[in-house]
Amino acid sequence: MKAIKGFLFDLDGVIVDTAKFHFKAWHRLASELDIPFTEEQNEELKGVSRVESLQKILDWGGKSLSADEFDRMMGLKNEWYLEFVREMNSDEALPGAVEFLEEAQKQGLAIGLGSASKNAVLILDLLGIKHYFKTIIDGNLITKSKPDPQVFDMGAKALGLDPESTVVFEDSLAGIEAALRGGFRRVGIGSADILRDAEIVVPNLAQMSPAELINQLNQI
Ligand code: BG6
Numbered sequence: 647m648k649a650i651k652g653f654l655f656d657l658d659g660v661i662v663d664t665a666k667f668h669f670k671a672w673h674r675l676a677s678e679l680d681i682p683f684t685e686e687q688n689e690e691l692k693g694v695s696r697v698e699s700l701q702k703i704l705d706w707g708g709k710s711l712s713a714d715e716f717d718r719m720m721g722l723k724n725e726w727y728l729e730f731v732r733e734m735n736s737d738e739a740l741p742g743a744v745e746f747l748e749e750a751q752k753q754g755l756a757i758g759l760g761s762a763s764k765n766a767v768l769i770l771d772l773l774g775i776k777h778y779f780k781t782i783i784d785g786n787l788i789t790k791s792k793p794d795p796q797v798f799d800m801g802a803k804a805l806g807l808d809p810e811s812t813v814v815f816e817d818s819l820a821g822i823e824a825a826l827r828g829g830f831r832r833v834g835i836g837s838a839d840i841l842r843d844a845e846i847v848v849p850n851l852a853q854m855s856p857a858e859l860i861n862q863l864n865q866i
């Protein structure tokens with residue numbers, strides 16, 4: 647087994663508590679479109695791009711929109727989402743996340759971001775944590791969405807690492823699947839019942855230090 651040399655983090659739901667804002671904004675949009683939308687369905691939207699998320703909601707509701715209306719709805723969702731984001735402060739970082747990044751950096755691990763979000767840089771800036779990331783691969787750079795491994799492949803390449811030497815941290819089903827398909831080590835953030843293909847699942851990054859985590863992964 648190869649030595650672990652770097653970490654690739656998803657953003658929403660791993661480092662920052664924005665998954666709840668995505669849910670609220672999609673829920674509001676679904677209501678406007680008269681489409682029921684549950685927390686369970688929301689799990690399927692985590693890690694999925696804005697355009698694919700809207701398409702899924704429309705499919706669930708058996709509805710379709712003209713191209714112009716589709717764009718307008720995506721714009722509205724993002725506007726509502728950003729209203730929440732702009733009110734956010736550094737408390738919105740998830741428990742242990744910033745300390746974990748700090749410690750990983752001190753240990754000399756390579757750190758990158760692999761997010762489907764087009765708002766990733768804005769959020770990292772708002773939280774004042776952009777400087778931890780040696781590479782940021784976001785929704786503006788990728789052409790294939792999770793569960794395709796492209797976002798993590800690009801991240802590992804930019805860090806100069808092999809997938810087997812790189813740990814992906816993900817809260818979404820699509821993201822863990824992307825990491826699995828790409829041959830990455832996998833840490834799920836959330837519930838083990840949902841993130842079944844993760845090698846280790848923790849509720850948040852406060853549970854263990856980077857060194858403890860690497861130690862555990864080395865024993866698998
Ligand atoms: C992912 C979120 O990180 O980014 C998804 O889990 C979201 O819920 C996707 O749809 C795209 O985000 P944005 O900010 O570009 O709409």
Ligand code: MG
Pocket residue numbers: 656657658659660665692693816817818821
């Ligand atoms: Mg996520």
